[in-house]
Amino acid sequence: MEKTLINLTINNIPVSVQKGSTILDAAHKINMHIPTLCYHPDLKVAGNCRVCVVEVAGTKELITACSTAVTEGMIVTTNSYKVRTARKTIVELLLSEHNADCTKCYRNGNCELQWLASEYRIGDHVYHDLVKEEEKQPDSTSLCIIKDDSKCVRCQRCVRTCSDLQDVGTFSVINKGKKQKVSTFYGKPLKDVFCIDCGQCTSRCPTAALTEKPLYEEVWDALADTGKHVVIATTPAVRVAIGEELGFEYNKHSDSKIIAALRLLGFDSVVDSGYFHDIYIVELCTEFMLKMKQDNENAAKTILPYITSCSPGWVEFVSTKCPEIKPLLSQCKSPRLIFGSLIKTYYADKKALNPKDIITVSVTPCTAAKNESTQSMTGIADVDFSITTRELVRMIRQSGIDIQRLDAEDYEPLMCEHSGASVLTEVSGGTTEAVIRTLSELVTGNELDPKMLKIMPLRSEHGIKETVLTFSEVRTGWEFLKDQEIRFAAVNGSRHAMDFFKQLKENQKHYHFAEVMICQGGCIGGGGQPIPVSAELIKARASILYSLDEICGQQKAHENARLNAIYREFLTKTELKENQKILYY
Amino acid sequence: MDAGLKGRGNVGFPTGMKWKFAKREESAEKYVICNANESETGTFKDREILERVPRKVLSGMAICGYCTGAKKGIIYLRYEYAYLKEQLQNELNIFHEHIKKFNLDFAIEIFLGGGSYVSGEESALIESMEGKRAEPRNKPPYPVISGLYGLPTVVNNVETFATAQVICAIGAEEFLKLGTVYSPGSKLFSISGDTIKPGIHELELGTTIEEVVNEFGDKNTKSVQVGGASGFCIPHRLFAETVIGYEGLTTGGSMIFFNNTRSMYKVLHEYLRFFAEESCGLCTPCRIGTQQLLLGIEAIKRGDRPAGYMDVLKKLALNMKTSAKCGLGQSVANPFISILENFKEEILY
Numbered sequence: 001m002e003k004t005l006i007n008l009t010i011n012n013i014p015v016s017v018q019k020g021s022t023i024l025d026a027a028h029k030i031n032m033h034i035p036t037l038c039y040h041p042d043l044k045v046a047g048n049c050r051v052c053v054v055e056v057a058g059t060k061e062l063i064t065a066c067s068t069a070v071t072e073g074m075i076v077t078t079n080s081y082k083v084r085t086a087r088k089t090i091v092e093l094l095l096s097e098h099n100a101d102c103t104k105c106y107r108n109g110n111c112e113l114q115w116l117a118s119e120y121r122i123g124d125h126v127y128h129d130l131v132k133e134e135e136k137q138p139d140s141t142s143l144c145i146i147k148d149d150s151k152c153v154r155c156q157r158c159v160r161t162c163s164d165l166q167d168v169g170t171f172s173v174i175n176k177g178k179k180q181k182v183s184t185f186y187g188k189p190l191k192d193v194f195c196i197d198c199g200q201c202t203s204r205c206p207t208a209a210l211t212e213k214p215l216y217e218e219v220w221d222a223l224a225d226t227g228k229h230v231v232i233a234t235t236p237a238v239r240v241a242i243g244e245e246l247g248f249e250y251n252k253h254s255d256s257k258i259i260a261a262l263r264l265l266g267f268d269s270v271v272d273s274g275y276f277h278d279i280y281i282v283e284l285c286t287e288f289m290l291k292m293k294q295d296n297e298n299a300a301k302t303i304l305p306y307i308t309s310c311s312p313g314w315v316e317f318v319s320t321k322c323p324e325i326k327p328l329l330s331q332c333k334s335p336r337l338i339f340g341s342l343i344k345t346y347y348a349d350k351k352a353l354n355p356k357d358i359i360t361v362s363v364t365p366c367t368a369a370k371n372e373s374t375q376s377m378t379g380i381a382d383v384d385f386s387i388t389t390r391e392l393v394r395m396i397r398q399s400g401i402d403i404q405r406l407d408a409e410d411y412e413p414l415m416c417e418h419s420g421a422s423v424l425t426e427v428s429g430g431t432t433e434a435v436i437r438t439l440s441e442l443v444t445g446n447e448l449d450p451k452m453l454k455i456m457p458l459r460s461e462h463g464i465k466e467t468v469l470t471f472s473e474v475r476t477g478w479e480f481l482k483d484q485e486i487r488f489a490a491v492n493g494s495r496h497a498m499d500f501f502k503q504l505k506e507n508q509k510h511y512h513f514a515e516v517m518i519c520q521g522g523c524i525g526g527g528g529q530p531i532p533v534s535a536e537l538i539k540a541r542a543s544i545l546y547s548l549d550e551i552c553g554q555q556k557a558h559e560n561a562r563l564n565a566i567y568r569e570f571l572t573k574t575e576l577k578e579n580q581k582i583l584y585y
Numbered sequence: 586m587d588a589g590l591k592g593r594g595n596v597g598f599p600t601g602m603k604w605k606f607a608k609r610e611e612s613a614e615k616y617v618i619c620n621a622n623e624s625e626t627g628t629f630k631d632r633e634i635l636e637r638v639p640r641k642v643l644s645g646m647a648i649c650g651y652c653t654g655a656k657k658g659i660i661y662l663r664y665e666y667a668y669l670k671e672q673l674q675n676e677l678n679i680f681h682e683h684i685k686k687f688n689l690d691f692a693i694e695i696f697l698g699g700g701s702y703v704s705g706e707e708s709a710l711i712e713s714m715e716g717k718r719a720e721p722r723n724k725p726p727y728p729v730i731s732g733l734y735g736l737p738t739v740v741n742n743v744e745t746f747a748t749a750q751v752i753c754a755i756g757a758e759e760f761l762k763l764g765t766v767y768s769p770g771s772k773l774f775s776i777s778g779d780t781i782k783p784g785i786h787e788l789e790l791g792t793t794i795e796e797v798v799n800e801f802g803d804k805n806t807k808s809v810q811v812g813g814a815s816g817f818c819i820p821h822r823l824f825a826e827t828v829i830g831y832e833g834l835t836t837g838g839s840m841i842f843f844n845n846t847r848s849m850y851k852v853l854h855e856y857l858r859f860f861a862e863e864s865c866g867l868c869t870p871c872r873i874g875t876q877q878l879l880l881g882i883e884a885i886k887r888g889d890r891p892a893g894y895m896d897v898l899k900k901l902a903l904n905m906k907t908s909a910k911c912g913l914g915q916s917v918a919n920p921f922i923s924i925l926e927n928f929k930e931e932i933l934y
Contacts, residue, residue: 048867053908128877
């Protein structure tokens with residue numbers, strides 16, 4: 001790490017920053033605002049939009065603050081006449097290329113171009129309108145993401161997000177000059193190209209060129225239908241992030257106030273998503289143990305590692321990029337789908353409701369979850385509507401609720417408890433930790449060493465995180481695991497998935513269990529989370545989840561007392577085949 | 586260095602300094618790239634050099650390699666010049682044989698470009714060689730520090746290398762006998778348009794436009810576009826005072842003559858159309874600015890916008906000059922403002 005300090009002045013204010021810093025970094029240090037558009041803290045610097053141009057003494061042309069490294073004695077001016085007119089011109093130009101129909105826009109009020117326009121521009125359009133008629137028809141073929149080229153400002157954040165951050169590469173720049181645009185492969189509709197629907201582009205697009213496909217209007221319709229019983233579950237990652245947009249800081253009372261808000265919105269029943277996460281962990285663990293047993297019995301061909309499939313989009317990623325490992329994926333349904341299928345079976349049964357009259361709404365940080373549709377044993381969809389954190393925020397805003405002022409309420413008693421482990425499943429490495437907690441007790445029959453409640457290697461920000469487990473004591477039937485190394489891996493973001501796959505393919509590494517999250521940081525960094533996003537925010541959300549785990553009375557999924565009831569009364573009683581349909585694909 | 590040679594492309598950066606910067610970089614591998622993506626409108630001198638005296642260019646590259654410590658040379662040949670490839674390759678074979686005698690470790694290969702105008706910009710040229718879209722990079726760092734595959738790279742024009750060879754052959758003193766203090770030596774010019782002697786001519790730097798027009802014009806010369814689409818338009822009244830050279834008009838050598846029968850509106854329109862097509866589209870000022878200038882003059886001509894809209898466009902062009910990412914967007918203002926200011930009536934009516 002270079003420690004040399006560079007001295008410069010910005011608008012006559014002296015500032016010292018580390019060598020290698022940009023002018024933009026230096027300006028941040030002294031709270032001098034330089035507007036940006038194509039710049040994003042998570043992405044490689046592009047220098048395309050030219051909005052951040054500044055004047056540097058000794059240079060004829062203006063230079064971009066985002067891409068230029070500071071030099072000793074540099075004299076920077078960020079608000080000269082030359083800078084201001086250039087910036088204003090650039091904003092005017094961008095608006096001429098943009099379908100600036102703001103009042104109708106999905107991102108109205110949360111659009112970076114709109115903010116720039118309000119800062120730099122008053123008056124009518126100066127230039128000719130360049131928006132092409134054919135671009136005004138958005139591509140809404142995908143179930144998760146809408147692409148509206150008429151709103152695109154060519155900042156290429158989506159291109160960089162998709163290629164560099166996610167290693168997917170759905171978008172690239174095509175043509176040059178006036179025909180230049182961001183396109184899918186051969187301009188095909190989104191549904192026909194390789195896209196894992198992670199939505200990371202939608203949370204980094206400065207405008208509404210890429211957005212999630214909203215379903216909240218449909219949810220409103222369901223709420224208004226008195227014949228429908230609408231059940232909602234929100235995941236912890238949603239609850240810890242919701243305040244970022246609604247303007248409050250998450251604390252231990254927030255959950256119960258959010259429950260009250262959901263009831264105010266008109267939901268008939270609010271259930272604890274953690275309850276389903278716990279079932280998921282128990283099932284995942286069971287399937288994993290069976291796989292290990294099968295693997296042991298069949299020495300000829302390994303069926304490990306056992307790879308999680310709960311991150312929607314991961315299955316799509318595997319199908320296209322590394323189909324060889326598809327047979328290794330877990331068959332266990334994701335917690336969202338378990339929620340849906342249990343509501344329409346067990347819950348319907350208990351409440352004496354016709355499953356056809358129940359609408360299940362799942363709120364997750366995930367845009368890809370919108371794509372996940374399977375059928376429960378009743379022949380109807382498990383989850384009717386999957387909405388993102390941002391859409392829920394919109395619903396709360398529309399109803400004028402101030403969450404902070406609400407009185408605390410509790411979850412529906414039938415499905416109300418969760419373990420600390422369930423909370424962890426939404427942070428990268430957390431599912432692995434949760435599985436280790438349950439697995440250890442199931443295999444050894446002894447209580448878990450409290451030290452194992454915090455596995456630090458799994459909490460790092462690395463791309464591929466690893467840990468090894470060995471059991472010196474085992475229960476009957478599991479002798480083959482005695483003193484054997486069980487190796488776990490957690491892949492943090494699809495960017496590292498191919499490295500992981502390469503390791504598997506070249507037999508460099510042998511794992512027993514692997515968790516893959518397609519979004520950096522796990523669900524907390526999902527593409528449906530509040531805008532803006534940054535690595536720092538994701539870190540903050542993760543630390544809240546870790547503390548929620550610690551304050552939870554029971555930290556292991558199988559300790560959730562409510563699970564006993566459902567397993568005893570329902571899951572073990574239903575025919576095995578039907579049980580499979582409820583919890584497995 | 587002593588000869589004070591300046592780049593024979595459109596920019597005119599001192600060649601010796603560029604080589605010195607590259608020499609200073611410590612790297613086991615360095616590159617010398619010959620920019621033969623000759624796409625500026627009205628210029629064809631590089632093609633002739635490569636066709637007639639390729640050995641001068643190859644030797645110039647080898648000299649550069651010797652000076653900077655580079656062992657690899659690459660000729661970035663414009664796609665439209667693909668027909669030259671075979672002939673050049675034969676020359677390269679002879680050259681590689683010949684260079685062994687000097688015990689110099691330097692090999693040259695040919696890279697065929699994709700045919701875009703902006704590839705002539707050195708960092709876009711390098712991006713295109715790396716297999717990416719030909720789009721300019723953020724500078725600094727300049728290619729001499731971090732060029733092809735992040736290695737120190739000298740990119741020079743075809744003529745620059747040829748001239749470097751000539752200087753080495755005749756000596757700096759002889760070279761300095763021609764030209765001025767700021768613009769030493771002579772240079773090749775591609776003369777076209779309404780001229781009695783179209784073709785490539787070698788002229789001493791420091792010559793005035795008037796002298797050139799007297800020699801080549803058809804007696805009716807209204808204006809001369811110096812430096813191609815990205816250069817300046819010199820009207821008749823400025824012929825005498827305009828000097829060709831780095832103290833006056835820096836040029837890559839394109840000189841297009843327009844006589845009284847030509848409409849300067851059409852000339853400007855054609856240039857803007859060219860820019861709107863050839864902008865890589867990466868940066869806002871260039872991508873949108875070029876389109877707006879084109880639509881702007883069309884609207885004024887049609888009468889859809891008032892004459893005063895010219896000032897808006899002029900301001901736009903000036904802002905493009907200060908804020909565009911590379912030379913392409915920055916230089917659109919050159920023809921635009923010089924034509925607009927000198928031939929306002931032709932644009933308006």
